[in-house]
Amino acid sequence: EAGVAQSPRYKIIEKRQSVAFWCNPISGHATLYWYQQILGQGPKLLIQFQNNGVVDDSQLPKDRFSAERLKGVDSTLKIQPAKLEDSAVYLCASSLGQSGYTFGSGTRLTVV
């Protein structure tokens, strides 16, 4: 079974620039999550999708972050404009029902 794919693996941008991350979940997993993990901290949930609908985006900074999951499969997370404090690893995960989550390797974002 293929895992959760994320790209790019690393990204360095200047503050105020835009960036987008891509995630391809495990085939058949209806639920997809984006987490932000700042160095030394645990993952923080940004948004949860069920198929192509948003279930929970209460912790997503909507003034600069946006996410979509077209056709209920792949998802993109965008930051526009980026701030220094957005430097973190962005993790995508997927799950089926009440099972454990499968995480991707993440995208490490550095904002300079």
Place this chain on the structure above:
Amino acid sequence: SQQGEEDPQALSIQEGENATMNCSYKTSINNLQWYRQNSGRGLVHLILIRSNEREKHSGRLRVTLDTSKKSSSLLITASRAADTASYFCGTGANNLFFGTGTRLTVIP
């Protein structure tokens, strides 16, 4: 806060010893999940325990859950150097919230 909190923050043991880490949470849960994260990698699912279960085993892992105390523990027996990682508990009703984790170092 919906997140679980792991304790201790850091733990260092000799190879072959047992490692115990704890998780406390505040809200109702459907299940509680433990994950491992190696440096620079994503989280790997270890074990899921449902709210109506009290104990679960998987290989060298033993997880307990006490819903009356809103706490869980993860025991790793006969630790190996490869167990060196950060361990997180995930709690929540419809999605998972994580604490800051326990950083385990197993010394060969």
